[in-house]
Amino acid sequence: MSSSVKEVVRKRIALTGNEAAAWAMKQINPDVVAAYPITPQTEIMQIFADYVADGEVDTELVTVESEHSAMSACIGSEAAGARTMTATSSQGLALMWEMLYIAAGLRLPIVMPMVNRALSSPINIHCDHSDSMGARDTGWIQLYAENAQEVYDNVIQAIRIAEHPDLLLPVMINLDGFIISHALEPVEAFTNEEVRAFIGKHKPAYSLLDVDNPITVGALDLTDYYFEHKRSEVEPMLHATDVIEQVAADFAQKFGRRYELFDEYWMEGADFAIVVLGSTAGTAKVVVDELRNRGIRAGLIKLRVFRPFPHKQLADVLSGLKAVAVMDRSEGMAGMGGPVFHEVRSALYDYEPRPAIVNYVYGLGGRDITLNHINTVYEDLMDISRNGKHAKGRTTVGDLVTYLGVRE
Amino acid sequence: MANLKEMAKKGEFLAGGHRACAGCTFPQIIRQTLAAADTPVVCGAATGCMEVTTTIFPYTAWKIPFIHSAFENVAATISGVEAAYRSLKKQGKYDKDVRFIAFGGDGGTYDIGLQSLSGAMERGHRMLYICYNNEAYMNTGVQRSSATPKGAHTTTSPAGTVEKGKKQFSKDLTAIMVAHNIPYAAQASPSHWNDLVTKVQKALATDGPSFMNVIMPCRLGWAFNPEHGIKIARDAVNSCYWPLYEVVDGQYKLTYKPREKLPVREFFKEQTKFRHLFQPGNEHLLAEVQAEVDRRWEKVLKMCEQA
Amino acid sequence: MSDLTEIRWHGRGGQGAKTAALLFGEAVLGQGKYMQAFPEYGPERMGAPVQSFNRISDGPITLHCHVTEPSVVVVLDPTLIGAADVTNGLPPDGIIIINTDRPASEFRRQLGLNGQKLYTVDASRIARETIGRDIPNTPMLGALVRATKLVNYEDMIADTRKKLEAKFGSKPGVVEGNIKAIQRAYEEVTSG
Numbered sequence: 001m002s003s004s005v006k007e008v009v010r011k012r013i014a015l016t017g018n019e020a021a022a023w024a025m026k027q028i029n030p031d032v033v034a035a036y037p038i039t040p041q042t043e044i045m046q047i048f049a050d051y052v053a054d055g056e057v058d059t060e061l062v063t064v065e066s067e068h069s070a071m072s073a074c075i076g077s078e079a080a081g082a083r084t085m086t087a088t089s090s091q092g093l094a095l096m097w098e099m100l101y102i103a104a105g106l107r108l109p110i111v112m113p114m115v116n117r118a119l120s121s122p123i124n125i126h127c128d129h130s131d132s133m134g135a136r137d138t139g140w141i142q143l144y145a146e147n148a149q150e151v152y153d154n155v156i157q158a159i160r161i162a163e164h165p166d167l168l169l170p171v172m173i174n175l176d177g178f179i180i181s182h183a184l185e186p187v188e189a190f191t192n193e194e195v196r197a198f199i200g201k202h203k204p205a206y207s208l209l210d211v212d213n214p215i216t217v218g219a220l221d222l223t224d225y226y227f228e229h230k231r232s233e234v235e236p237m238l239h240a241t242d243v244i245e246q247v248a249a250d251f252a253q254k255f256g257r258r259y260e261l262f263d264e265y266w267m268e269g270a271d272f273a274i275v276v277l278g279s280t281a282g283t284a285k286v287v288v289d290e291l292r293n294r295g296i297r298a299g300l301i302k303l304r305v306f307r308p309f310p311h312k313q314l315a316d317v318l319s320g321l322k323a324v325a326v327m328d329r330s331e332g333m334a335g336m337g338g339p340v341f342h343e344v345r346s347a348l349y350d351y352e353p354r355p356a357i358v359n360y361v362y363g364l365g366g367r368d369i370t371l372n373h374i375n376t377v378y379e380d381l382m383d384i385s386r387n388g389k390h391a392k393g394r395t396t397v398g399d400l401v402t403y404l405g406v407r408e
Numbered sequence: 409m410a411n412l413k414e415m416a417k418k419g420e421f422l423a424g425g426h427r428a429c430a431g432c433t434f435p436q437i438i439r440q441t442l443a444a445a446d447t448p449v450v451c452g453a454a455t456g457c458m459e460v461t462t463t464i465f466p467y468t469a470w471k472i473p474f475i476h477s478a479f480e481n482v483a484a485t486i487s488g489v490e491a492a493y494r495s496l497k498k499q500g501k502y503d504k505d506v507r508f509i510a511f512g513g514d515g516g517t518y519d520i521g522l523q524s525l526s527g528a529m530e531r532g533h534r535m536l537y538i539c540y541n542n543e544a545y546m547n548t549g550v551q552r553s554s555a556t557p558k559g560a561h562t563t564t565s566p567a568g569t570v571e572k573g574k575k576q577f578s579k580d581l582t583a584i585m586v587a588h589n590i591p592y593a594a595q596a597s598p599s600h601w602n603d604l605v606t607k608v609q610k611a612l613a614t615d616g617p618s619f620m621n622v623i624m625p626c627r628l629g630w631a632f633n634p635e636h637g638i639k640i641a642r643d644a645v646n647s648c649y650w651p652l653y654e655v656v657d658g659q660y661k662l663t664y665k666p667r668e669k670l671p672v673r674e675f676f677k678e679q680t681k682f683r684h685l686f687q688p689g690n691e692h693l694l695a696e697v698q699a700e701v702d703r704r705w706e707k708v709l710k711m712c713e714q715a
Numbered sequence: 716m717s718d719l720t721e722i723r724w725h726g727r728g729g730q731g732a733k734t735a736a737l738l739f740g741e742a743v744l745g746q747g748k749y750m751q752a753f754p755e756y757g758p759e760r761m762g763a764p765v766q767s768f769n770r771i772s773d774g775p776i777t778l779h780c781h782v783t784e785p786s787v788v789v790v791l792d793p794t795l796i797g798a799a800d801v802t803n804g805l806p807p808d809g810i811i812i813i814n815t816d817r818p819a820s821e822f823r824r825q826l827g828l829n830g831q832k833l834y835t836v837d838a839s840r841i842a843r844e845t846i847g848r849d850i851p852n853t854p855m856l857g858a859l860v861r862a863t864k865l866v867n868y869e870d871m872i873a874d875t876r877k878k879l880e881a882k883f884g885s886k887p888g889v890v891e892g893n894i895k896a897i898q899r900a901y902e903e904v905t906s907g
Contacts, residue, residue, distance in 0.1 A: 014741045014750075031495040032488065040756075060495035062487060065527030069484035072524065075477050076452070076488025082495055084488070102477050125756070147777075179779050183753035184740045208473040208489055209502060211448035216468035218459075218476035225465045282777035368781045 010188040017180035020148040020187050021087065021113040021173070022047035024155035026057055027195035030111075031082035031202075034062045034070040038092040039125045040177040041115040045087060067092035071099035071110075078108040079217050081207030083159070085110065089177060090117035090131045097135065103170045104139025105233060106217060109162030110170040113155055116278065116329075117177040118365045126366020127177040129277065129329040132306075133339045139233060141171040141240055142307035144277040148185040151175045153257060154304075156190075159199040160247045167236045167243050176279040178366065190255060198254060240308045261310040263302040264317060266292050270299030272323040272355070272381035275314075275344055277303045280327060280362070280369050287374045298378050303340070311347035318344070319351040322385040325377050327404075329363045337361065337401040356384050362404040373404050410605035415443040426469035427461040431627035431634025433641060434458050434540045436598040438511070441538060442472065444608035447505045452486040454516030455479035457547045457626075458540060480520035483528035483537055486510035490533045507612045508535040514555035515545040518581050529588045529617045536611045536618045539581065542626035550629040554579040557649075558700065559693050560681050562629070567684035572693055577700050585619040586655045592618035594654035594663075599641035603652055603663050610654070623650040631680030643675040648705040653712055660711035669705075672698045720865060721782045722769040725801050726791035726852075729761040735791065735852035736767035742856065743771050745874040746866050751776055764799045771865055787863055790814060791838070791851050793822075802826055812858050812904070814838040814851045819907020834862045836904035845896040846889075853893050857901035868901060 015023060022044045025033070033052075035045040052061045062077075064070045070086045077084040088096065093114060103110050118128040132142060141161060145151040151173065158171040175181055190198075206215050221229055241261055248259040263281070266288050267273060274284055281302035291298040301317065303310075318324050326345075328338025336342075337359035348354040360377055363369045380402075421442035428435055434457065442449060450473040453459040459476045462469040477485045486508050496502035510528075512521050517539040525537060544562045545551040552565040558577045561567040565574040585593045592614045596604040604622065611618035625632070625640040632640055644650040647670035653662045673694060676682035685694045722739070726732025733754040740752030751770040768782040784804040793815040795801060805811060807830035813822060816837045823833060836858040838851035846853065856875075860868050876894055883889040 012744060014737075014744045014752075016753075031499070031501075032491045034488065058495065058499050060491045060498070062491045062531065064484060064487075065523060065530070069481060069487075069524045069527055072477055072481035072484035073488030073491065076475060076485035076490075077492040078488075079475055080450070080489040080492035080496075082492030084492070098478055099481070106477075147779075176779070178753075178756050182756065183751055183779075184737050185751055185776075186744050186749060208450050208475055209493060209496070209504070209506060211450070211473060211504060211506060214471060214473045216463050216470050216474045216476075219463040219465040219468060220460050221465045229465075279779035282779045285777045370780045370783070371778075 010190070012186040012188050014184050015148050015152070015187040015189075016043075016182050016184050017145070017148045017151045017175045018043040018115070018182065019047060020152040021155055021175070022051070023189060024152050024195070025085055025113075026051045027190070027192050028083070028085070028156065028159055028199060029057050029196070030059055030085045032060045032062060032074070032077040032084045034064050034073040034077070034084070034086040036064050036067050036070045036088070036092065038067070038089050040117055040181045041087050041089040041092070041113070043181070044113055044115070067095045068099060071096040071103060074110045075099065075103050075106060075108055078110050079106065079207070080209050081202070081204045083202040085112060087113040087115070089115040090119055093131045093135060094119060097138075100135055100138040100140060100170075102218070105229070107168040107233070108170060109168050111155065111158045111162050112170065112172045113151070114172040114174045115177045115181045116174050122365075124365040125177070127179050127329070128364045128366065129174070130331070130364075132172065132174045133330040133332065135172070136307055136339065139169065139237070140307060141167075141169055141244075142174060142305070143171065144174045144304055144306060145180065146279055146281050146302060147180060148183070148187050151180065152187050152189060153251065153255075153259065156195055156198060157247050157251055157259065160250070161240075161244055163202060164243045164247070165205075166239055169236055169240070174278065179279045194254070198251070237308045241305065241310055241313070244305055259304060261305045261313055263304065265300040265302065267299040267301065267317060269297055270321060271297040272321055272325075272378070272385050273299035273301055273318065274325045274327055274374070274377060274381075275301045275303060275318075275340065276327040277306065277340065278329065280329065283369060283371060284374050287371055287378060291378060296378075296382070298381070306340070309343050309347070311343070314344065315347040315351050318348060319354050321355040323356045323358070323381045325358050325360055325381055327360045327362055327377070331361050331364065341401070358384065359401045360404045361401060367405050369405060377404070410444065410602050410609070415605070418443050421471050422462070423469045423471060425467070427464060428457065429628055429634070431637050432457070433598050433625050433637040436601075436638070437538070437540055437604070437622055437624060440598060440601050440604050441509065441608050444605040445507060445612055446609075447507050447612075448472065449507050449509055450475070450486075450489055452476065452482045452489070452508075452510045454482040454512040454521055455547070456513035456516050457542075458511055458513065460547055479516050481524045482510040482512050482516065483521060484524040486535050487528040487531065487533045490535050508533075510535060510537045512537065512539055513546065514539060514541045514543055515547075515553045518554045518579055526588065529585065529590050529619065532616055534615055534617070536608070536620065538620045538622060540622055540624040542624040542629060543578070544626070544629050546626050546629045555581065557697065559685050559697050561684060562681070572684060572690060580704070582619070582621045586658070588617075589658065590619060591616045591657055592654065594620045595650065595652055596620055596622045597641045597645050597650060597652060598622065598624070599638045599645060600652060600664060607654060607663070610656075629681065632678045636678060640675070640678065643670060646670045647672045647675040647701065649675055649701050651705060651708045653708055660708070660713075662708070662712040672701050718773050719776065719778075720771045720787065720863070721785040722771070722787040722789065722859075723782055723785040724767045724789045724791065725795050725799055726765055726767075727761075727795065728763045728765050730791050731850050731852035732765050732791055733767045735789070735855060736769050738852065739769050739856055739859065741878070742866055742871045742874060743769070746870055748773055748866070749776050764795055786810065787859070788812070789855055789859060791855060793817070796822065796825060802828070802831070805831055807831060810834065810862055812836070812855070812862050814855060816840060819905065823907070832862070832906060834858060834904050834906050836900050838900055841896055841899045841903065845899060846892045854896040854900035857897035857899065858904035861901045861904050862906070872897065
């Protein structure tokens with residue numbers, strides 16, 4: 001940490017993940033927020049509506065009639081030069097699916113807390129990552145928070161990331177439904193002035209309200225232009241990790257908390273590691289602590305940035321390991337494991353050496369993931385490191401994919 | 409009242425060279441609408457003929473700010489632009505007076521767009537929604553919408569040997585909009601430009617949501633001689649098929665009454681989409697359509713206290 | 716995390732079981748410790764059995780799995796005994812606190828306790844007499860602190876008073892009522 005980090009003792013307040021997201025939104029004081037209820041996100045909008053009703057923010061709250069309209073209104077608002085936010089979960093995200101692509105394609109820096117909840121069918125209100133993983137191709141930047149503090153910190157950083165002139169891409173901050181959204185934890189919050197100084201004023205280069213310089217937003221491309229526009233949309237994604245790291249460095253300098261593309265927990269000298277996103281990382285840390293206490297060289301990677309996928313940085317860290325278990329809280333229905341698994345494997349494909357990589361699909365529909373479960377993963381990793389394969393007795397799909405915690 | 413000379417002085421807001429069909433009538437609707445405004449205007453359009461033909465990259469025909477996002481949501485999108493405007497003005501970050509107009513075809517308004525239109529109107533945004541109603545999904549090749557009249561031939565309600573075109577009468581969207589208790593709603597036609605322009609002026613002066621349903625003859629889908637678009641619109645009005653009225657704070661007012669009510673067959677006869685109604689054996693269908701036109705006209709007259 | 720304490724609250728929807736956990740979590744935070752407070756969610760409506768949980772530790776808590784072996788159980792509604800498995804996961808040296816006007820001995824038998832400490836307090840009556848409503852969660856905080864000593868009692872009273880005054884400053888009766896509720900339960904809770 002830099003020596004110029006301020007030594008400020010901040011008060012910790014008790015906030016749930018949803019409250020932390022709403023608190024950050026309040027301090028950001030966006031010009032426009034579109035709101036539509038869905039469990040378990042609803043509280044974010046309710047709390048924010050209270051802030052509006054009590055005059056604590058200047059925000060124009062648009063209580064739309066569906067999530068599709070929420071994202072549509074956000075697109076109109078952001079295109080008109082206003083700093084705009086919304087929040088959703090699961091079916092709501094799915095309903096706005098086409099608009100997610102449009103928001104990114106139009107390069108609109110909308111910021112959205114996304115409370116992870118399983119997609120129907122079956123209908124389920126509990127946590128898994130099928131919703132955000134289903135949106136991984138939309139061109140949105142995707143961040144994952146482990147706890148309420150990270151929700152707060154990431155929502156604030158997201159404004160800077162999204163609006164960065166080299167990026168201008170929408171950002172979603174994912175938090176685990178109920179597990180984090182509804183759990184009260186201590187959060188260090190900053191003052192309104194500190195947050196506003198950090199995010200700065202929104203100064204878009206183009207706006208529909210700049211009537212003296214009229215623009216057309218959302219034109220039709222025929223076969224002669226679409227490809228170039230899409231290629232130009234990839235460009236900021238290629239540089240997004242730089243921007244995300246810059247903002248994180250500035251955040252660390254001002255507030256003393258360091259964020260990376262992913263957290264390396266006990267990775268020094270690790271023989272094997274788990275790669276995981278969200279709150280499960282917190283539970284896994286307890287297991288890693290115990291293993292390390294017993295002299296077992298276990299490590300953990302908590303992926304904070306999933307889009308863009310930090311393939312090089314991750315592969316550099318993982319390539320020397322003997323075995324890696326990727327934990328997926330969603331099933332991509334590819335027939336060979338979950339989405340994070342595929343991307344980690346792909347990132348390591350060209351590396352020599354590279355570890356054995358296996359997949360654990362877990363926690364679907366809010367199924368609890370316990371210390372015992374995670375212990376079995378590390379036991380498997382130990383087996384694989386030693387023998388090249390893990391002990392039988394658990395559900396496997398071609399030896400690579402295990403469904404952890406399901407009743408077969 | 410609209411003054412043609414004054415309007416002409418304002419200049420062109422829609423550039424020529426766009427790709428609408430020869431004989432299309434929505435360019436007139438756009439021009440009349442934009443000429444009616446006395447402040448800068450931001451427009452939006454739903455996916456459809458209007459949007460597709462006026463914004464082919466790298467060209468745009470719109471000389472004013474314009475946004476298209478998707479098909480079913482121009483009302484929601486423009487409501488977001490309007491919310492941004494209100495927010496920025498309230499915070500002192502913006503100081504101009506601007507009005508907002510959303511254009512949607514009947515497909516993107518009566519059907520898939522109904523929800524977002526209803527939501528925007530219900531929330532009370534200060535915006536004007538104009539449905540350019542050519543009574544089918546024209547951009548995708550003439551499929552039926554809930555605005556398509558009974559008996560009309562479309563590719564998804566074809567007139568064949570067993571079925572004789574669309575089975576249902578058209579939905580009365582204007583009545584649905586009036587039922588939202590919005591301060592201003594109206595029906596208009598590009599053939600009666602003074603009436604249309606006056607209505608747009610009233611709508612833009614309304615401090616709240618407003619809706620206009622504008623009949624828009626489509627030379628491709630209705631199939632008529634491209635020079636006759638405006639004449640066909642006039643026939644629609646004069647046959648009382650498309651009454652011109654406005655509803656101000658719930659009060660109905662007729663804005664045009666034809667001196668002589670044309671039989672609906674006069675309006676239909678040049679349109680290939682109704683050709684089968686003129687075949688022997690289908691007289692009852694034509695009669696049904698005439699009866700419904702008469703019923704709706706009587707109803708409008710009654711509500712306008714003109715019966 | 717050897718100093719980790721986990722608590723499970725049992726109540727019926729509408730009795731404030733979720734709020735109880737949140738209130739206790741705030742009290743813990745007020746004393747500089749680390750905590751989590753969270754409910755268990757389902758389609759339960761008013762009157763259905765619900766659970767909520769706390770974790771308390773001197774250091775940061777990163778666990779996010781369910782609480783399956785709480786060392787403390789609080790039962791806000793005694794009619795749940797028999798309906799819900801309130802001793803599930805409670806170790807032999809665990810503590811169970813029940814809101815009831817019946818003697819503890821009755822519950823010892825019914826619960827089949829094997830070593831756990833049992834406390835009872837008539838939180839409902841205390842709530843009716845101090846706050847004027849049968850919402851037992853506030854007085855239960857007092858009983859919980861007495862039985863477990865997880866937080867400093869005087870500090871908690873002072874902290875709670877401050878928080879209540881900030882929220883209900885214009886209604887001193889509300890503030891005093893709630894403080895009295897906690898104090899009375901602290902004094903009246905008995906082990907049996």
